[in-house]
Amino acid sequence: MASAVDTTLLASRLRLALGQLVRRLRAEHRFPLTQSSVLGRLDREGARSIGDLAALERVRPQSMTQIVADLEGCGLIERRSDPSDGRRALVVLTERGQQTLTEDRRHREGWLAHAVAEDLSPREQRLLADALPLLERLAED
Amino acid sequence: MASAVDTTLLASRLRLALGQLVRRLRAEHRFPLTQSSVLGRLDREGARSIGDLAALERVRPQSMTQIVADLEGCGLIERRSDPSDGRRALVVLTERGQQTLTEDRRHREGWLAHAVAEDLSPREQRLLADALPLLERLAED
């Protein structure tokens, strides 16, 4: 059996690495993290209400209103009123949003994808891919 | 040989997970990420100038000035003028900063350490620990 992991130390180093990575990402990417995240989610999962998006992205509904307004201003998403409930606004990707997202992916989403592709060996990429679901679980709940 | 990793997709999912994790961390921790990072670094590596800290944490010197001023306001660090260069200000942990840091660690640094300890199996903790150096390398350069 492998030696036990010091979870406190692990968390501490993870937090440090996360902070630096996010600062680098913010400097490199065209879209704020949450906006990018919302675009990707709409692409993968289809139309969503603002409240749903807020819950999924773990921001307040008021914050999501602003995020959606910004994306709408860029022409990347559209609102469609829910026919069954006049209060709800469904958010969908526009064609331009779809294109922008695809472009972004095709260009490897900038710095991070480049770093993953260039600085990590195939074996290390595999290791990171295996560990990623753990990060996603930690982020989920 | 294992199948090749889609680095674009990997980067995309990693970015998503990072965004959510950082939002959760920001909500859970007593110190902003960078302040916490600076305290930990001073503890591990000893006195550092403001310019050095800025470079290491990848923020602007002006931002580090503010961060150090906040930490000084809380009594967690002290400035000492460098006897060999009157321009430089060396930043050192105070006893209280040391205590605060130790406390924080002892309490598992809050949410993240708890999540790592509770939500991940020992095997998964090991996997995350193995992948962590990769994240640190990505954050480094």
Place this chain on the structure above:
DNA sequence: TATTGTTATACTCTATAACTATA
């Protein structure tokens, strides 16, 4: 003149509180 650090100011992202509209 180059380097270290500070001050002043502004921008980005998200939060809280109060409000409107629909159910």
Place this chain on the structure above:
DNA sequence: TATAGTTATAGAGTATAACAATA
């Protein structure tokens, strides 16, 4: 009255620009 969303405002965190002090 409860729910979905918006508007207004504030706060944290970091950036850029202009400046002061020392080398």
